[in-house]
Amino acid sequence: xxSQTLHILSNEWKTLLRGKWVIGYGLIFLMLTDSLLRFGGGxxxxxxxxxxxxxLFIPLVGMIYGILYIYQSREFVELLLTQPIDxxxxxxxxxxxxxxxxxxxxxxxSMLPLGWHGILILDGSASAMVLGLGGILTLIxxxxxxxxxxxxxxxxxKGFGFTIVIWLFMAILYDGLVLMLVFTFGHYPLExxxxxxxxxxxxxxxxxxxxxxxxISALMGYxxxxxxxxxxxxxxxxxxxxxxxxWLAVPTWLGLRVFKQKDF
Amino acid sequence: MKFTISISGIIGFLLISFGTAHGxxxxxxxxxxxxxxxxxxxxxxxxxxxxxxxxxxxxxxxITKPLTITGENFPVIxxxxxxxxxxxxxxxxxxxxxxxxxxxxxxxxxxxxxxxxQAKDFxxxxxxxxxxxxGIYLAETERGTVKNxxxxxxxxxxxxxxxxxxxxxxxxxxxxxxxxQGMRDGIYLEFAEDARIHGNFSHKNNRYGLHxxxxxxxxxxxxxxxxxxxxxxxxxxxxxDMKNNLFEHNWGSSSYGLLxxxxxxxxxxxxxxxxxxxxxxxxxxxxxxxxxxxxxxxxWAVNIKSSSARNYFTENNFIENSFDVRTDSPRNxxxxxxxxWSNYEGYDxxxxxxxxxxxxxxxxxxxxxxxxxxxxxxxxxxxxxxxxMAERIMPVLTPQTLIDEQPKMQRIQ
Numbered sequence: 001x002x003s004q005t006l007h008i009l010s011n012e013w014k015t016l017l018r019g020k021w022v023i024g025y026g027l028i029f030l031m032l033t034d035s036l037l038r039f040g041g042g043x044x045x046x047x048x049x050x051x052x053x054x055x056l057f058i059p060l061v062g063m064i065y066g067i068l069y070i071y072q073s074r075e076f077v078e079l080l081l082t083q084p085i086d087x088x089x090x091x092x093x094x095x096x097x098x099x100x101x102x103x104x105x106x107x108x109x110s111m112l113p114l115g116w117h118g119i120l121i122l123d124g125s126a127s128a129m130v131l132g133l134g135g136i137l138t139l140i141x142x143x144x145x146x147x148x149x150x151x152x153x154x155x156x157x158k159g160f161g162f163t164i165v166i167w168l169f170m171a172i173l174y175d176g177l178v179l180m181l182v183f184t185f186g187h188y189p190l191e192x193x194x195x196x197x198x199x200x201x202x203x204x205x206x207x208x209x210x211x212x213x214x215x216i217s218a219l220m221g222y223x224x225x226x227x228x229x230x231x232x233x234x235x236x237x238x239x240x241x242x243x244x245x246x247w248l249a250v251p252t253w254l255g256l257r258v259f260k261q262k263d264f
Numbered sequence: 265m266k267f268t269i270s271i272s273g274i275i276g277f278l279l280i281s282f283g284t285a286h287g288x289x290x291x292x293x294x295x296x297x298x299x300x301x302x303x304x305x306x307x308x309x310x311x312x313x314x315x316x317x318x319x320x321x322x323x324x325x326x327i328t329k330p331l332t333i334t335g336e337n338f339p340v341i342x343x344x345x346x347x348x349x350x351x352x353x354x355x356x357x358x359x360x361x362x363x364x365x366x367x368x369x370x371x372x373x374x375x376x377x378x379x380x381x382q383a384k385d386f387x388x389x390x391x392x393x394x395x396x397x398x399g400i401y402l403a404e405t406e407r408g409t410v411k412n413x414x415x416x417x418x419x420x421x422x423x424x425x426x427x428x429x430x431x432x433x434x435x436x437x438x439x440x441x442x443x444x445q446g447m448r449d450g451i452y453l454e455f456a457e458d459a460r461i462h463g464n465f466s467h468k469n470n471r472y473g474l475h476x477x478x479x480x481x482x483x484x485x486x487x488x489x490x491x492x493x494x495x496x497x498x499x500x501x502x503x504x505d506m507k508n509n510l511f512e513h514n515w516g517s518s519s520y521g522l523l524x525x526x527x528x529x530x531x532x533x534x535x536x537x538x539x540x541x542x543x544x545x546x547x548x549x550x551x552x553x554x555x556x557x558x559x560x561x562x563x564w565a566v567n568i569k570s571s572s573a574r575n576y577f578t579e580n581n582f583i584e585n586s587f588d589v590r591t592d593s594p595r596n597x598x599x600x601x602x603x604x605w606s607n608y609e610g611y612d613x614x615x616x617x618x619x620x621x622x623x624x625x626x627x628x629x630x631x632x633x634x635x636x637x638x639x640x641x642x643x644x645x646x647x648x649x650x651x652x653m654a655e656r657i658m659p660v661l662t663p664q665t666l667i668d669e670q671p672k673m674q675r676i677q
Contacts, residue, residue: 042584044561045584045606055646056646172646174647175645175646175647175648178642179639179647190638194639207645208641211644215586215643216539217539217540217562217586218585218587220515220541221542221563221564222637228517
């Protein structure tokens, strides 16, 4: 069973590399990070710019890539399904086969310039945080793309439409809604609520972790007790990390369930 | 006075003729002279006292004549938690190489390890002070140097701890290369004229690393202030020069890298502010030159109250601070010019190194935060970025005149 998964995995990787898509994606991050470091100044500056790009584009690219893959390799998947292969094995093979190269492209593409400019050593923890978050976001959003692709298997327009809307909502509109709520209910104690709401969006979670790394000195300026406890101790980073793990598990599991029950 | 000096001189002479040579007296735990106080009384003015290693349980040791007292291998003077340990009441006294510990503690009296009271030209060097209430206390002194001492104490409460180096009503003191830790204020100055505070390391103090009150004309260069309860406060003074200091890791809702209050005609140059909640806070200060500082990764780089006027922020590097400038008024009486702002997004078409669009350091988001602090959790989100961008194009809420007309494109080296 394991060998079957690996077999599918390696096959996927070969196809992806032949397509050169992933390499281009990695190169984009390589050039971006390098130019940020070359022209932008110090490590913190470059890492923050990189994390901004990461927070905005990785979710979009991940989802589009996931859904596109489901649509494009329809024949291949259906062919494999006729073989005596467990659906679970097939799913893991397909999912990891396309998400891990994408993840690797981002991590390696950004890590190389960080390495040769010496930032990996200077700002080790911050670099690791940005790269790791990018990797996790890739996994989360590829699996979301899978779920959408499987749900709207025959209606591609709808599938892509949902992808764009979900991305727009999570990356931009969600924070607008939070801000609106904060201003509407400004007279109530909102700290717990605001933290809870932010935990429901994986992009916000990743953003909060970036914030904990770079803006902790500003966060400590806030006087509220709940925020101080949340941001001031390790509680914040553990909660956000835990929630990210849940966010990783739920869409993957959902995709697996849909894939298992689907009548192709 | 003259009479007592001559008497003690005679006694000293007599005693010295009993066994000490060249005006030098040696104190050791098992020698003929076992107490420092006794040696001081024996010594003639201008004499030398050498103290051998060991522990001496003495307090309120008074030095009333010019003397040099040197400890060999850091002999310990234990004050047994009572009163001040060493009091210098004469000019030209040198105290070197002691470990002094356990002074008295009091809510009424300022007991210190070393008190220098109405003396001139003293030198206190290479001493280690441990578990003391006040460390080195200078009262009404003139000139004199406090150099390379280490002061540490363990009371974490602000109200019941004392200051590391305390200066009150002094002239021309030199405070050089000392390390202070765990006190109330690391270095405290009140009515100190022309103080020179250079190369000190003040960290983990309960309140301020350096606290400067009513002290005109001083300089402080090359000091490091790290992780103090409330950073550094410089208040009610003028003509103070602050150069090449490092202010870092001062965190908390009322913690500042550098707090300026009622300061006038002073220069803040070449300092580095790194990861403080607020790097520079200014209230009722005027005519300050804030030039060529590195202000990096702070919560707020500058928090300037509208009571501050005619301050010049020029050629500073503002790098990835969560917020660049915060102010409480739509009007602006200060000048920001020729700084480098890492958050600047303008362009430079004529390639002269200066951005063609002015930079507005007060962001829309910082005004949102002031109104609704919970929205802090949205920092660096795309939505907030869009709001900021819109505000920069069409300013409505941010101060119209608080702008840098000539933002630099490159970091200033």
